[in-house]
Amino acid sequence: MANCRPTYTVCATVVTGLEPGALEECREMFGPNTRGKKARGKIFFELDSLENVQQLSRLCSVDKYSVVVADLKQLLMDVSSKDVVLEMFESLPRKLIWTSALDAWEAYYGKTWTSSKTHNYSLPNNNGEQLVPDDLHTHTLSEIQAVAVPSIPHFKQAEVKKLSDLCASVLEHDRTTSEDDRTTFRVTCTRSGTNHCVSSMDVAKHFGSGIVVMFGWKVKLVDPDIEVLVSIVDNDCVISVALTQDSRHIRNITHFGPTTLRSTIAYGLVRLAKPEPGEVVIDPMCGGGSISIEAAIGWPLCCHLAGDMHELATPRTLANVEDVNKQRATECGSPSISVGVIQWDVTQLPLKAHSIDVVITDLPFGKKVGKKVDNWKLYPNALLELGRICRPSTGRAVLLTHDTKAMTQALKANFHLWRKKWISWVNVGGLKTAVYELVRTKAIE
Structure with missing residues (x-):
């Protein structure tokens, strides 16, 4: 019988609402036949080699990723006896197969985990x-x-x-065995659902106790070598080994403003716009430049422009672009990015008519900056000006906003310039936020 190649199931956390784009990026990177599925705020996909595991850091849609040890269904989380459930979690590590997940951890970090209690004696x-x-x-x-x-x-x-x-x-x-030679770890448990008879802290404590018995690892709550994740949803449980220590949503940004957009959301918005080589892409309300930076890195063959009316926004964007280029200069084979940064008013842009192909921006919500009442004037005027500069028929816009009432009114006022293609919903800082995909009509005026 032919030997079966090992597979590594990756669980990646993404922004809720952007799961389809994240799974699409995985298939672009690892091949169209990559098997995957979506869940709320997560995607699961399978890799067939450790070389592919080492490439996970190239994914731009993902906040964090881990390698699945076990996907357990219908655990008895709602039984009346708390002791029974905790005993189950304490004995669980000895019943799982950890080989693939730990091999992936070694390949990703390029080092070997050690244990005083793991021997192949028989x-x-x-x-x-x-x-x-x-x-x-x-x-x-x-x-x-x-x-x-x-x-x-x-x-x-x-x-x-x-x-x-x-x-x-x-x-x-x-x-x-020296204490310094032992691998350190911690267990992080998250739960959602009802009727759980145990707390997340109890689960982490008892599952961690089982790991100590099995591997002899040393508990370390701050900066451990390995983080084991226990994710419980109702009566289902996914156990995995984390490959990321920090979330990747703040990458490429070093100078933050009050409403700086997460890099993973910015990348997801650019993917929705689907820029083509040679097209001009602008963010007319750039803030800290998250969208333009992600666009310039992922779509370097386009021309990228960013601007904002706020006097601190354009210096902040320039500083972030410069820091990205400094970082890329230290990486072999990473060319610098180019983003034109201009201070302007989105309702009076210094751009020729029909000169822009793609508009991607994060509209003000009227919460941390400004007021919602201001959006009722800003949104219609902004859409009118964006309709002027965008190419008829082929121009398109991807706009993020929490103020859907103002956007609905703005679209009605500019129905001759913009056609609504699709609305999707994403989680931005706990807010249910709309992403409008718009297409420029054929109207010249």
Whole structure:
């Protein structure tokens, strides 16, 4: 029978509402046949090699990613006995197959995890099968011998002695292993759903206790080597090993404003616009420049412009672009990005008519900056000006806003310039926010 290649199931957290684009990016990077599925705020996909695992950091839609150890269904999270559930989680690590997830962790970080309690010691029985004493590392030598010797009555005395010596060497290795050599870890548990009889902290504590028994790892809550994730949704549970320590949503941004857009959301908006090589892409209300920077990195063959009316926005965007280029200069083969930055008023842009192909911007919500009442005047005037500069028929816009009432009124006022193609919903800072995909009509005026 042919050997089956190992697969590595990746769980990636993404912005709720942008899951389809994230899964599409995975298939573009790892091949169109990449198997995957979407969940709320997450995508799951399979990789067939450790080389692909090492390329995960290139994904731009993903906040965090981990390698799945087990996807368990219908756990008894709602039973009346709390002790039964906690005992289940404490014994669970010994029942799981960790090989693929730990191999992926080693490949991603380029280092090897160590343990004082992981050995491949076994002894053949009379049938030629391998015998491994149960819970070899959780008992004293006398306890192991008491269990092992009666259970193998057909062993020769020399074989029994060999097993006893083997147990003694394992326990001695455990006692002499330096604390500094042990892999450190922590367990992070998240739960959603109702009728859970245990808390997230209880689950993390007992599951972590089981890991200590199995691997001999050392608990470290701050900056551990390995973070084990336990995600519980109703009665289902996904256990995984984290590959990212920090969320990647703040990449490429070093100078923040009051409404700086997450980089992963910015990238998702650009993907929706689908810029083509040679097209002119602008963000007329750029803030800190998140959208233009992600667009310039991912679509370098387009021309990128960014601007804002606020006097601090354009210097902030320039500073972020410069810092990105400094970082890329230290990376082999990473060319610098080019973004034109101008201070302007979105209702009076210094651009020729019909000169822009794509508009992507984060409209003011009227919460942290400005007031919602101001949007009733700003939105219609902005759409009118954007309709002037966009190319008829082929021009398009992707606009993010929480103020859907003002946007609806603005679209009615500019129905001759813009046709609504699609509305999707994303989570921005806990707010249900709309993404409008608009297409420029054929109207010249």
